[in-house]
Amino acid sequence: MNTQCFVEQDATSNILLRVTNVCGLCYKTFEEGEIIYYDMHSYRYICKDCMEKLASNMNEDCVIEAGESSLF
Ligand SMILES: [Zn+2]
Numbered sequence: 198m199n200t201q202c203f204v205e206q207d208a209t210s211n212i213l214l215r216v217t218n219v220c221g222l223c224y225k226t227f228e229e230g231e232i233i234y235y236d237m238h239s240y241r242y243i244c245k246d247c248m249e250k251l252a253s254n255m256n257e258d259c260v261i262e263a264g265e266s267s268l269f
Pocket residue numbers: 220221222223224225243244245246247248
């Protein structure tokens with residue numbers, strides 16, 4: 198799994214207020230203090246479940262493989 202494609206961060210109140218308070222993929226609401234992941238490929242914050250899903254489809258260049266590339 199290519200977790201180096203994502204930046205792990207705490208969902209601080211600053212991020213939740215100024216950037217986003219939902220996952221960019223599944224729109225789950227982030228709780229303050231939750232571990233969230235910044236997707237450097239699509240420039241959005243996503244939850245752990247979505248990160249794991251994406252990471253399992255990514256090659257070592259952080260490019261989505263396996264037919265999901267049409268989403269981008
Ligand atoms: Zn999500």
